[in-house]
Amino acid sequence: MEGIYLYGIVTFPPPLLRQIVGLGRRPVFLVPQRDLAAVVSRSPLTLWPVDEDHLTLHETVLEELMSSRPVLPARFNTLFRTEDAVIALLDKRAQTFRSALERVTGKVELGLRVLWEPPGDAEESADKKSWHGGPGTAYLYQRLKEERHRSGLRATGERLIQEVQSLFHSLAGESRLQRFPTERLLLTGAYLVERDRVDAFREGVARAQQEFSRLSFLLTGPWPPYHFVNGAHDETKDTLGA
Amino acid sequence: MKPKTLSAPESSLAEFEGELEQLTKALPRRINADPEKVEQGLAKLVLTLIELLRKLLERQALRRVDAGSLTPEEIERMGVTFLRLEEKMAELRAHFGLTEEDLNLSLGPLGDLM
Amino acid sequence: MKDNGRPASSLERQVTLLETLDRLLNKGVVIAGDVTLSVADVDLIYVGLRLLLSSVETARTLGFQREGE
Numbered sequence: 495m496e497g498i499y500l501y502g503i504v505t506f507p508p509p510l511l512r513q514i515v516g517l518g519r520r521p522v523f524l525v526p527q528r529d530l531a532a533v534v535s536r537s538p539l540t541l542w543p544v545d546e547d548h549l550t551l552h553e554t555v556l557e558e559l560m561s562s563r564p565v566l567p568a569r570f571n572t573l574f575r576t577e578d579a580v581i582a583l584l585d586k587r588a589q590t591f592r593s594a595l596e597r598v599t600g601k602v603e604l605g606l607r608v609l610w611e612p613p614g615d616a617e618e619s620a621d622k623k624s625w626h627g628g629p630g631t632a633y634l635y636q637r638l639k640e641e642r643h644r645s646g647l648r649a650t651g652e653r654l655i656q657e658v659q660s661l662f663h664s665l666a667g668e669s670r671l672q673r674f675p676t677e678r679l680l681l682t683g684a685y686l687v688e689r690d691r692v693d694a695f696r697e698g699v700a701r702a703q704q705e706f707s708r709l710s711f712l713l714t715g716p717w718p719p720y721h722f723v724n725g726a727h728d729e730t731k732d733t734l735g736a
Numbered sequence: 737m738k739p740k741t742l743s744a745p746e747s748s749l750a751e752f753e754g755e756l757e758q759l760t761k762a763l764p765r766r767i768n769a770d771p772e773k774v775e776q777g778l779a780k781l782v783l784t785l786i787e788l789l790r791k792l793l794e795r796q797a798l799r800r801v802d803a804g805s806l807t808p809e810e811i812e813r814m815g816v817t818f819l820r821l822e823e824k825m826a827e828l829r830a831h832f833g834l835t836e837e838d839l840n841l842s843l844g845p846l847g848d849l850m
Numbered sequence: 851m852k853d854n855g856r857p858a859s860s861l862e863r864q865v866t867l868l869e870t871l872d873r874l875l876n877k878g879v880v881i882a883g884d885v886t887l888s889v890a891d892v893d894l895i896y897v898g899l900r901l902l903l904s905s906v907e908t909a910r911t912l913g914f915q916r917e918g919e
Binding site: 497500502503539540541544546549550552553566567568569570571572573574575579583591594605712714717718720721723 | 865866867869870871873874875876877878879880881883884885
């Protein structure tokens, strides 16, 4: 039994300008519904293995489309039984898709990751006088010291994030931030940038790298607007956003 | 697909790769895997929840230790309980073949709990 | 797509793949397709419940429930 694999949602027209090959070498086509269309290909009704080839293929299909129109990327492995089911989706969410597409028109997503070296761990205290208790007490006091150190770190990190964000915020329309995603990552940022501002953004990152020599900046893109399919009011607001 | 790095210091690329690897470890990559792996996936979810709860409880306990509102006996008793809980968690992790790292994803040491 | 002219290092390729993975599995429009990953078995849910119950027991031992926090 064959079904439909969904790559994303686009505005319609324009129709597809050239042939695009999708997963399993199946041709990509559009399922239009009024001013929207679903980007799909026929597919067996089983989930595709998550590997480099398949992920790359899905991404490439999106990028091909992105060159000529706004795209809302769908998650990997979104499968439908029938074309009718796809049309029903387009009907049901026409309004949200429309406004999201409008918001991302003419723009691309740039991804920023910032590495830092969090200042050293809490030192072992030489002064154990205050601990007359047993192992339970020692444990809690050590944890207390670690927590105090962490709060200090967090404050330092937040200040750095503010400074970094103030540099990039003006170069982008919208941004989505994730603070302290891992021990070494200070920040992950997604920025919605006008196409003709991508170079300016890249230069901005190069300047930031010079100014903050203790941080490392990784800029990737351009991406389809994965982080911007919802409006800012739909998800946790980034506190530094305008 | 061409690599999409627009700007990256050569010297830190490996570190970025390491951090990204950590971040994406939790994402569902295995599909219809063997039952053992499915069980492990669920165990990871459950243990992560328990770990979250443990951290919250610990935070509350530390607040009270800090505030000086507990007797030495109460501090010792709580501390020992937390130590025992840590042991228990280690047993559970070992049973399901999970590491501490597996349960700490996307919380980061400075990340927000909840 | 900008091409800076030099061949991609395998690290760059890895980074690109991980970034793609993060986006395709974690971001983008959330659409409930007709075929989804099934996660839990009834037995596994019981395992999960037992684990959670024992953690609640621990909370009681610490006296937090008593304090009503």
